[in-house]
Amino acid sequence: MIYFDNSATTKALPAVLDTYRTVSEDFYGNPSSLHAVGGKADAMLQGARKQIASLMQAKPDEIYFTSCGTEGDNWVIKGTAFEKRQFGRHLITTAIEHPAVINTMHQLEQLGFEVTYLPVDHRGFIDPNDLKNALRDDTILVSVMAVNNEVGAKQPLDEIAAILADHPNVHFHVDAVQGIGKGLMATLRNPRIDFITFSGHKFHAPRGTGFVYMKEGRHIAPLLAGGGQEDNQRSGTENTPAIAAMAKALRLLLTDEDQKVAHEQAIRRRIYEHVAKFPNVVMFSQLTPDFAPHILCFALPGVRGETIVHAFEQHDIYISTTSACSSKKGTESSTLAAMHVPSQIATSAIRVSLDDQNTLAEADAFNAAFDQVYAGFAKLFATPQQ
Template sequence: MIYFDNSATTQIDPTVLESYQIVSQKIWGNPSSLHKLGETAFNLLEQARQQIADLMKVNSDEIYFTSGGTEGDNWAVKGTAIEKQNYGKHIISTEIEHPAVLNSLKQLEKMGYEVTYLPVNEAGFVQVADVEKALRPDTILVSVMAVNNEIGSIQPIREIGDILQAYPKVHFHVDAVQAIGKGLAAVLQHERIDILTFSGHKFHAPRGSGFIYLKKGRKLAPLLSGGGQEKNYRSGTEHVAADVSLAKALRIILDQEQSKVEQQQVIKEKIYQHLKNKSKVTIFSDITSNYASHILCFAIQGVRGETIVHAFENHDIYISTTSACSSKKNIAAGTLKAMGVPEAIATSAVRVSLDEHNTLQEAEVFIDVFDELYEQFKKINS
């Protein structure tokens, strides 16, 4: 089996799974309980929080555990809107955000908030000048993803952050779900970023785990009310085993990060160079440094994306139709639509997404299978 769908989800690391099992079996006290079982669980939870903070080079009281990227994005967007509604109701985002952000914004619009959705150019990048132009006295939030999950375009987060230095009251949220472990620490550590969203299952941690970074001094209204866990910000009994495993997975993914990124770039370039000369192939992800090393999006003219996915599946190779969250809806990729790609081509788009376990040998097998399928598709569409 060749698994090229790592942007959808990753396989849990065996050592991470082992940690999850050990904690689940042996540390089962409630962290809020006063007895020693609860205290043991609480201490382990705080150790995991400190480990994540150290890896992210932030303070431990700036890390909050969540259930993943969707909750994190919802909390960042809606939490800001509720917390800052007396200061304004204008939000700036882009047309290519993850549905967790876009659908949160749609909900807020129904509640009287105004959202400016910035366009992207034909290569999939938001323009910094558009962000600056959209800022208003009543703007309370700017939300821009770090790495687009469909084509891998790396958005100008640092440049946007530089602009927002002059607007200290505006929250700056960055969806970093596709950015962790991809050599983008300099981007994610920009001092002007207020909120970062992460999802564990994107870097070999258990599904249902995640965390956000919330800069000290910034406030979010809680979305979950209850027992006051996570300093009253995120109520609900903590999933200690998942959070401990999350910390371990983060340490592993960041270990020798640059060499892992370089390996993925080599694999991506090998596939890219083979596809670029095919007359019926359109590639949406470049191999320049402006694009993430692990995502390659392309289309085969006249063949729907789901057909391509299943054709590769028949050869035990697993890819996806751009965003996994909307792949079963048989609609054109939102990012490609925003880029002005014709629907007939956009609905043919598929995504190869890599991780540090993929190899050049797998890329060679993929290329051989691609050539076989390409000839079959040409006969069908001739």
């Protein structure tokens, strides 16, 4: 079996599961309890927080645990809107954000907030000048993803940060769910970035884990009210075993990160150079440095993406259409639509997403399967268009 759907979720590593099991058995108390069993669990929880903070070059009190990237995005965006609504009701994002951001913005629009959606070019990148022109006196938040989850475009975060240096009261949020462990740490540590959201299951941690980096001095309203956990910012009993396992997964991810990125790039190049030779293939991802190392998106015009996915499944190879969050709906990719890709091509798009656990041998097996899949669909191909 070849698993090339790592942008949807990753398999928890054995060492990570060992940590989860050990903490579940030995640190089972509620971290909020006053007794020694609770204190032991709290010590484990705070140890995980310190480890993640160290890995992220942050302070422990800048790390807040969540259940996933979606919760983190919702919290930062809605929390900013509710906290700063007396100063303004204008937010800025891009047209290609994950649904966790886009749909949250739609909800705020229904509550009277105004949102500007920055367009992207044919490669999937925003123009920083569009952001500069969109900023207003009542702008309270700019939210831009680090890496697009469908085509892998790395947004110009440093340029955005430079623009926002002149707007210190505007919160700058980055969804880095697809960016962690992909050679972007220097960019993610740009001091102008105020909030970053992460999801554990994207880097071999258990599902139901995530964390938010919140720069010291920034304030947002809590999304979840309750017992006051996470410094009154995110109530709910912390999932100590899963959080400890997430800290372990992050440490393993960032160990030899450069070598892992180079390995993913080599696998992606092997597939790209083979697939791109075929006449009825439209490539959306590119091999240039401004694309992430692990995502490859392309289309076979004339064949629906879900049909291609199932064709590869017959070879025991698992890929996806575009975003896993919308693939079962059979809808057109929002990113490709924003890139002005014709609908008949966008609905044929598929995504191969890699991980350092994948191999070049798997890339060769994919290419061999692609030859057979391509030949089987030859009669259905439409004329490719860019």
